[in-house]
Amino acid sequence: MQDPFHVMDFHSRRSPVLGTRGMVASSQPLASEAGMRILQQGGNAADAAVAMAAALNVTEPCSTGIGGDAFALFYSASTREVTAMLGNGRSPAGLTMEAVRAQGIKGHELPADSALCVTVPGAAALWEDTVKSFGTLSLEQVLQPAIELAEQGFPVSPVTAYHWEISAPQLRGPGKAAFLTPDGRAPAAGEIQRNPDLAATFRSLAKDGALEGFYKGRIAAAIVEVLKRERGVMMADDLAHHRTVTTRPIHTSYRGHTIYEVPPPTQGIAALMALNSLELEEQLDSMPWGSAEHMHAAIESMRLGFVDALQYNADPEVVPVPTDDLLSKEYAKRRRAELFRPNKAARVTPGNPIPEATAAAAPSEARRSSDTVQFCVVDGHGNGCSFINSNYLGFGSGIVPEGCGFTLQNRGHGFILDPKHPNCLGPRKWPYHTIIPGLATDPEGNLFCTFGVMGAFQQPQGHMQVISNMLDFGLEPQTALDAPRFSLYGVDSAEGPSTVLESIVLLEEGFSEEAVEGLQKRGHTVHSNVRGHDRAVFGRGQIIKRDPKTGVLWGGSEPRADGQVLGW
Template sequence: MENFNSRRSTALSLDGMVASTQPLANRIGQRILAQGGNAADAAVAMAAALNVTEPCSTGIGGDCFCLYFDATTKKVHGLNGSGRTSANTTLEAVRASGIAGDKLPWDHALTVTVPGAAAGWVDTIEHFGTMTMQQVLQPAIDLARQGAPIHHVAARSWAGAQASALQSSANPGGQAMLLQGQPPAEGQVMVMPELAATFELLASKGKSGFYQGRIAQAIVDCVQEHGGILTLEDLEQHRSTLDDPLYVDYAGVRLWEMPPNGQGLTALLALNILEHIPGFESLEINSTQYLHFVIEAVRLAFADTTFYVADPAVSAVPIAELLSESYAAQRAKLIRPDVAMAEPDRGSPVNSCDTVLLTVTDKAGNACSFINSNYMGFGSCLVPTGCGFTLQNRGANFVLQSGHPNCIGPRKRPYHTIIPGLVTNADSGELYMTFGVMGGFMQPQGHVQVLLNLIQHGLSPQAALDAPRFCVGPGHEGAAGGVALEEGISAQVQAELAAMGHEVELLTGYDRSRFGRGQVIRQEMQAASDGTTRRVWAAGSDPRGDGAAVPA
């Protein structure tokens, strides 16, 4: 991360590809594909392995989302594996606990929603996979029992600000996430028998092994001991949902995103706005004018989604209106070519007369973009006794404001930051690529930047990930025009953006983690020396992380 300019070539394969932030997880994905599993099987196996190699970003105590491309039908499927609040959660109960302001404290047990990942893994295999859960989870079980050496970026994240919460005497389960009471250093080996036992229960009993019995009781006890209100009934009633993905067309391709409660809508709105900027397609990558337009489009998109994105089962989300051409044209008119706008307000789209990501392709042409997260690093840092994983803090994204679509409430999913991405050809429906960029509110803006690098500027998958990025605010918040720029964007461009009114911050070294970590696997049809045309998987992996793209 100190000096990560990539010297990697794009990885190429005929038989499939795996890409993630961790080489050991990639090896497990390769193994599953070699055993006859498909892209969904390998994705879940890798997601489980990442619990061992990078629990400071992901875990079975968090949530997951999945986009799956079926090569036979050319259909894109979506699975929402995010959890809900307790049936007893109300704004009044939150206020009665002494919490003021518009947000829950990130480390309060009330931020712990039902972990959706376990059910999401099982449902992904049931609906899209070909193997049993025992086959899929066995490599991660073995990894947890035998131990995994911790890589550089993961070790640094593990030792971050949350380490003290894991070491607290009030959180005895946290010792399972430490090595002799300390975060593991690079190269040290983490052995996680409690996590292995958790995976074994899920493998043998399915969802009931997690949402009922010993693990469920441990989760409830841990949450309630720290002031939360989850119950056994809340866990037992959890369900994933199969949701139709949303899409927009741009420059001949179709970008697919999960619908709310996920924030993928932000990327779609931004692309729609850019389609209505005259001459945008001819601008040079990361030039002043180019960055200005993309930054403004992202800011406008976030202005809408931070208000409108909520649990659609509870609050109506005007998706059709937000994605309409007329609304995109209306919002694009707010962008001036030479001056940064003031902090934009949400629009009015209704006519009234805001992580690890991995991706896999297989030799049959199927593709899976899969993302799994605790939210803020180790999440709440609360570790149920004997379970070996932390509980997420997704509830920190609720708004404590009566009448807001994303106001906290009973059995409600919060605004969710994690988003998988998938792209098809708009005309033929053939897979173009499976991809994603993890990292909180960076994710949709990362989707937009990497996609534009590929389709508008002709970069290879690896070069598209290497290119310097911007990040609006710490994610999306910030004063008028506030934007972080990554080292590699020229000093002249920085100065010119500042002159336009953008509040520019240059980030270098490890601070570049704000720009997320992405993976790309693209399908290409290439000529072969025998006169045939062959499918080639071309892949890149973000140099801001520990991982790589590896042929199956």
């Protein structure tokens, strides 16, 4: 008999979850419980978000962990301001083209399993800094639920078990047994899994803080040692050099609301440019949802956003990124007037947001779609936190430092091996980043929602689609997430803006034959009826919406994952 967890058909429905005193949403029910526990102990949205980040490291290590990067957007109810926290680590100082070529690596990108792909993990510092900057509890209190899960064990969820099994061959290093059963396989759905090494890492972080408890001392030494064994170049000083960056998010307006994203080198700018274009479709709310007319307008807007993002987005400390010009409403109007046709897919090419702009070559990024976690919290005071954490590809590099209980990310796979390229591999440099949390405020500046849809290049596409679902079609959060999605498949920053023109449109199961035929008549190459675990290509998201008048919270959790919303 076929394993029902591997079939992954969709037969049930979810209602939105409502509450007033606080709400959490994540891809793992036990992580959501950890966040809710922190809220009920007096913590706020920042505290609960970090508690869920740590718990997700325990329960979904094939997607996320303290060995990876993270970003957060925090809305303060008292100041009505949104802050971006950037937890993306830089490459080692010894990561040079000479070091790469000395290992016989050729081509335009690093092999995903190379230890040279390991950049400094930024999550640990971001967790601590988020709690210090905005939280009300100690880091020790915040990490306690995750420590208990790691020490006492937890039952593995079905969708996670599927992806854990697929990614398990990545694992290597002296500590890989922490992620496998005693007989050396990935745990099955319902099996109890423990990770005491990870609990010890969390205890070090809680006791000594991120700098002394992670980026220096025992854990740092274990990272350096295992990477040296695997022919990596990271040294102790690379780890000790890391710091979280706190800055202002980028944003645009959409139907009177303000949509926030983290700035370059992330691809949040692609979502905002797409929304700027879609907002110019004045008849959108009168189109039947999911019709060919609706989908064409959304797809073309996303293609316009992507083609410029892939041309200009890179590390802003290395390449001047014309962010303000790309996000201007005037530029969106010009681009749409030049290229959008209601009955024909355009031959999209990069634009020129400023006359003197010089186009940057497109940075590299992997093509997988489901190796990240995005989660949200809104507390009873109206503070909101949208948080995202990732290993990059599955278990990342698959390299496990001895006695630490986590894998190291392979975010350096996002570099390109071209000395003339602005995103060329180099020392102490940020790679191009796909992961993006999202947050929106209403026309009066109140928190509207925390949201996100993870999944490589699906992320800006998912952001645009769920925001449009809510603001154009009035869908509540759960229905906005349940709705079938499209994905521009084949978009690839390693190859550049031309991949937008070459991409095909994937349509999830649920779109009508009329919509499929209508898109094909407009010149789109369409692959429809995507179902089962293949739905991972459409990303996995969470949304919590807040009514500013009543304080009622409405939450939705991704049906394509194991997730859950908890309201209080």
